[in-house]
Amino acid sequence: MSFTFFLKRAAFAALALAALMTSAFFLVRLTGDPVNLYLPVDASDAAREAMRVRLGLDRSLPWQFLDWAGDMLSLDFGTSLWHNRPAMDVVLEALPNTLALGAIALTLAFVAAVIIGSIAAVNAGGWIDRAVNVLSQAAASVPDFWLGLMGVLLFAVTLRILPTSGFGGPIYWVLPVACLFARPFGTLVQIVRGSMIEALNATFVRTARAKGARSGRVTFVHALRNALLPAVTVTGDLAAQFAGGGGVVEVVFGFPGIGKLLIDGILKRDFAIVQASIFAVAVVIFFINILVDMLYASIDPRVRVE
Amino acid sequence: ADAASDTLTVVVTDEPKSLDPCDTDLSGNSRILHNNITEALVNLSPADGSLVPSLATGWRQVDELTWEFKLRDDVTFHDGKAFDASAVVAALKRAQDPALACEVGLATLKGVKFNAEVVNPTTLLIKTDIVEPILPNKMSAVDISSPATPNDGKSRSPAGTGPYKLAAWTPGQSVDLVAYDGYWGDRPAIKNATIIWRAESAVRAAMVATGEAQIAYEIAPQDGTTEQDHAFPNAETSLLRIDAEIPPLNDKRVREALNLAIDRDGLVGTIFHQDAQKAMQAVPPSVFGFNPDIPGWTYDPEKAKSLLAAAKADGVPVDKEIVIYGRIGIYPNSSESLEAIQAMLADAGFNARLEMLETSPWLKKLLKPWDKERQPSILQTQIDNTEGDAVFTLPNRFTTDGNQSTIADAKLDTLIADASKATGDERKKLFEEAFSYIAIDAVNIVPLFHMVTIARVAENVTYTPDVQAGNEIKLKSISYR
Amino acid sequence: MIEPLLKVQNLSRHFGSASAPVRAVDDVSFEIANGETLGLVGESGCGKTSLVRTLLKLGPATSGSALLDGVDITTASGRRLHELRRKMQVVFQDPYQSLNPRMRVDRLISEPWALHPGVVPKGSWREETVKLLESVGLRAEHADRYPSEFSGGQRQRLGIARALALNPTLLVCDEPVSALDVSVQAQVINLLAGLRRERNLAMLFVAHDLAVVRHVSDRVMVMYLGKIIETGPKQSIFNAAAHPYTQALMSAVPTPDPRRRAQRKRIVLQGDLPSPANPPSGCRFRTRCWKATSICAEQEPALTARTAARGLLTACHHADSEIANEIPRLERT
Amino acid sequence: MTSTSADVLPARERRSRRILWFVRALTGDPMAVAATIWLLIVALAILADASSLLGENRISLKARNLPPFDFGQSWTLWLGADALGRPLLVRLIQAASTTIGIALVTVLTSLIGGTLLGVIAGYFGGIIGNLVMRICDIILGFPTLLVALFGLYLFGPSVGNLIIVLAVTRMPAYIRVARAETLEVRERLFVDAARVFGGGPVWILRNHILPSVAPTMLTLASVNLAMVMLFESGLSYLGLGIQPPSVSWGLMVAQGQGYLSSAWWLGFFPGLAVMLTTMSFNLLANWFRIVNDPSQHWRLVSRRR
Amino acid sequence: MALLEVEDLQVSFVTAAGRILALNGVSFSLERGEVLALLGESGSGKSVTASAIMDLVPNPPGEINQGSIRFDGVELLQLSRNERRDLCGDRIALIFQDALAALNPVYSVGWQIAEMFRIHRRTPEGGVEKAVIDLLTAIGIPDPESRARQYPHEFSGGMRQRIMIAMAVALEPDVIIADEPTTALDVTIQAQVVDLLETIRKRSDAGMIFITHDLGVVAELADRVAVMYAGRVVETASVFELFEDARHPYSIGLLASQLRMDTDEDELVPIPGSAPNPVALPSGCAFRTRCPRAEGLCAEVVPSLETVGPGRQAACHFPVSPV
């Protein structure tokens, strides 16, 4: 991918980001005023008004917007009401956790799905295929939060081999990763299996057989690379979703990631946090998309034409 | 945890919002700070609510508007600054600084101007602009932080005089405390304490079971059934606030019927913990001004029906839909309790609909101003009174000007105003009268229970939570067996 | 002189940006008289379909005009276009794609009537459908089936029946038999020839198979890279073609007679069709032409009569020169 | 050549043959059979509930958290009772109507809206098309959960709003697919043919494009049905979706979370129901795809020999 | 003994509509250095025959029910999977109709040709590279070094087909099976490709099965012809005999319906009707419903492939008598 192409995309993404942030600005403000949440119920009206003035919420929305836009341009995302700290600091603490969690779960899911999906496709119609099909459908259909709760019940509360929740060493990652793994895994197996079956029936695979290639070579050299594209696309989409946080799963496990931060931010009307998170997530998604495109081009030369 | 028996892990519901000593009105903050990191001039006795010395050794009322405090002289803050009268002056000033919007200033100290003067390093005068008969009680909520605490924003690294100092606050994960070597009082048995937070009661309970934590607070009743679970009254009273201005709820018979329709005995021991006390008024018995003579409501759906019928005969629109506004997670099982109550009201002939709200919209319903055209409603709420005096409960909720008050009754207004200014037995009598008036004449609440909190304590730890455990973890009183 | 049915003048169709256009059809002029069949041949990608689509107003003309009965197709719109559409119908190449697989035959055939109310009253649609089906050799009960239930040849008959529904005066056939099986091709060609006779249809018959064109056309037009390089009556083209490309094209068609394979003189062209986005200068065929000289690179040959053959117009500088005996064969490596 | 010219069957016969083929194809896939049975059970349960055959399920605090599999009790209590003593089975059935009802209405809304918008954007392109696609991009730029959070906070968590929010967040997927399909179908020869006959845009959209796009959209919808159910459950779990006293499977899991260690069945069964139903929809969608793809037919029939 | 002998081959497919006998007893043989044209309409089973020889019949849904395929005296159907694979590409090569689909889109053309050597030979890498360049040069690709690094989509249709040919002949196989290698090409390109194929084949004196439905190409190229109809070989003859003196009514019909450039006769005689539905083939002779000579017997007895002259056979109860 050429540099100018990258710049063009970046410019386009910046425009989209501006639109996104603007809509986010108005949307969060429409969710209501944080003042009541941040003052004791017994606080006086004067105190409430004072806080509104302090936060600039007394001014008309267009003025607030201009102010905010100015801050944004100087990359000032404001101070978190709840954390009493610069919002971007808080976001940047949470983001790596989420990214690590998503990356681990997705990588595992992708690798496992490619292997298992390929095996199923090679044995299409056989009992292995059917077993894989049922298993992956189940994995694709399981609500992640429920899986999390049941995992806690079984492994933490009953068997006591894993911690219930929290954040720390590798052992704390097992259950959250497992929960986030399930659905991508199920979906990807289905996709790999489908595109592998298609690839295995493609004429070029028949060519490879006619050339005398044995089944391992046919499957993993000729068919797989062609079958990978849809899986990469879906993984990219999933990665973009995960960048927004493992949402519910993070809540279940009290995992300090961006998803939990966002949900808390909205519950607590912490505008700065919400906006900073959206910004950070959008930037991450931009890079994920670039990465996916690069992967795409390296897998399929037909995509290289800009 | 057993290996490092000088370390204790406590699990609470939420991460503290700040660790600023002037925010100790938030229980999440004060649990970590109060009497662990920072201390106040006086403490309230958990037994009877009486005042006991803390950083102040003695106090007296000099005149109507002036109190004098004698301070300890052997105390230093965690940051090495000496504790003296000027530190108290600074802390009090900081707590009332409108720019900081301290919780203590906005709630406990609200409406009164406190001016402190240094007499000498161990003597302090506090003057008020109006009569403040319970000034020492209020001072029990004002934690004294080091004079070096910055004034331009809330602090995340408090320095106090308490037995523990802050070791680390890892946002999103934990707050770590370590025993302070220079503490003026007895050395605590536990050297290191870690406070972590989990939103789910079941998880918190499980963590003590699995050894991930030694103390877990706010266990839901269904989990709080083992030997390790201790229930303690937490100074909260749950109730339903009736919006008595909107028909049909403006008819007293209808409001009485609401009270009669609820089977409090059925709720206790199931949805509410069995140690919860049926309430007749808005404050628990430990509060100064509590009226023990108010009769409790008995469950009598038949009578409720007949009251409704009578009201209906007089043209009261009793069939109008009444909304029950609940708040998600206000206490354990809060929505179950309202589902049950809604069913009970329906059985008694009410047309009630339940609406569960998240905190922010719920606050909109709780606080004035309200829409003129609003639907008749009752609102789930709970009132806490840790300061131990009725004045912290009544004016805002039951006077015409109160920002959460659904009642506008001149007689009650004067009663409460007089009581607030009075002292001693007079004060007590007037407050009792006010509570009785609310419960029997005004009937604008459906009192439910004086609530309990359940804490789960690991078997190898000695700790018995008391009535103040909702707001403090007295770490220095805890030890391993 | 009577006006021709279709008169195309300097018609061009370019794709892509104006700065670097793909000249799919470049400055093409021809005429079709009433009842006449004009065959159009050319290699894949030479612009046949683009020309057809422009004539059918499925895409805009870049420049030039095409008058059908005196009305310019390229500028017509609204009612006038709608009227034009009645007179001019099309049979597409791919019978599998040109019939909506989700429509039953009766609906497919009556679609033109629904769009042109008044041609056939709704009450007699069924009757007329059956008549049309029978005229293309299908049966009445076929009206209730879906296209997928027909064979390729039958589908192409459906396509023809539908094209005839509005009783057009000009039928444009874009490779109507290329996708069909050998034995079926003959059926469809016979059908088209018969219909043409019965209805006095004028046809523009596009194909890349010279044998097919030879069978149906009165006149033939050869296209190369967006240009018409030779045109003339069938006899002249097939017996006295003067353009090297036409000659090569004809010699490349294999003859189904094994006895003759030894004596055949086959011209095997070198290389592929150049890109229409960047055509060679001068004569477009020069890059593959064995007669090419320097003039071919400099000057574009005009389409004019260059030999004695009756009515034959050729766009080649060397049309009359006799260097054709140096016909190359593919190098044997 | 796919000719079947030999014998012409009357329409009715062909239809019944087709039905027969569907039945045969279904029995060729045991998982699809299982999925069908499960969905039928769910549908019957919903019907029974709607016609109030199950009777009332009164709160009975004495029966609070009654454990499951006590077959001595009335059958409604075989899956235990919930925190208010209501039979869990009956609650599950009530929740089924909400969960599946919401999923159906949502999918229908986004299917119709998304298809129309996508087809229009694809067929006309230009400014309208671009505008539609850019709005899609923005919606997709927000994490899905966030759009839902915003929507529900803005408009309050009611069933209607939940449906709107879910439909809006799902709509871009439909728009994109419908647009892509339209771009492809638009170039098909039969569309050109219709234009040569004089068909205008509306005619072509209605008679050619929409019917051609429909099968893909329906497949997408069937997969989305499952996704929406999961999503609604997730939102209800966060306290944003269905509010008590209404009940949905997701909400039941959420409420069951408080009883994780004291009454596991409260959260277990509704989660299981979500999973089985989602899986059934997915399996059937899968099966449907194979049935409609002749190149995969052998999967369904080969084992019948 | 012939180089390749196919006898009574039967292949079936399971489809939604029912079981299809794609091949219903196909027999023919191929000598070394001979070009055998497999002629027939679409769906007559030409490609399936090629697949069966190359062990490419997808299973499921396809299955070889009976028959034998002998190559160089070895019964292929009795070999193991991997033994068959080793033969393919090395000694028997296949060229597909649609080169764009048949080349792997994600690997460079050079890589795909080189793979032949990697699979079957232990040629050192440098040698492989050289061999690839030589092959590309041989098929007339200009600038072979850089073209070898390009991908199939960067080539024109004719070039792609030539690359397919290069790949097939890379190891100088004994038998080349070309499945309609020119059908998708223009006449001018078709001439290029046919020329190339003949040149290369002659060089190694390989036998070739040339699958087509174009009588012109057959006349140009073939030594012998096997005409297929509905999964059977209905006639085999030398190319001259077939064009001048076909015996089977279907062969005759096919010849009559062919458009030709060399005669001016105006009326084409198509075969009436259309190809039979493979699920419900007519009883007896599959062609009888379209056959002008059909009689009662044809509906009852399937005609077997009988010798009707020296070196030629026909499957017809009432073959056209010799001229």
Ligand SMILES: Nc1ncnc2c1ncn2[C@@H]1O[C@H](COP(=O)(O)OP(=O)(O)OP(=O)(O)O)[C@@H](O)[C@H]1O
């Ligand atoms: N929509 C389009 N955009 C850009 N280029 C096009 C378009 N349609 C056709 N072309 C180009 O115009 C040229 C002529 O194409 P056209 O389809 O008219 O050829 P043709 O003679 O009909 O070929 P064939 O025999 O393969 O049908 C080709 O080079 C093609 O790539």
Ligand SMILES: Nc1ncnc2c1ncn2[C@@H]1O[C@H](COP(=O)(O)OP(=O)(O)OP(=O)(O)O)[C@@H](O)[C@H]1O
């Ligand atoms: N994978 C398959 N599944 C089902 N049926 C098949 C399959 N492959 C081939 N057939 C059937 O076998 C028969 C013969 O097909 P084959 O491809 O050999 O025809 P062909 O003579 O090569 O035709 P064409 O000229 O179109 O290539 C056809 O009826 C076809 O439908």
Ligand SMILES: [Mg+2]
């Ligand atoms: Mg064309």
Ligand SMILES: [Mg+2]
């Ligand atoms: Mg074939």
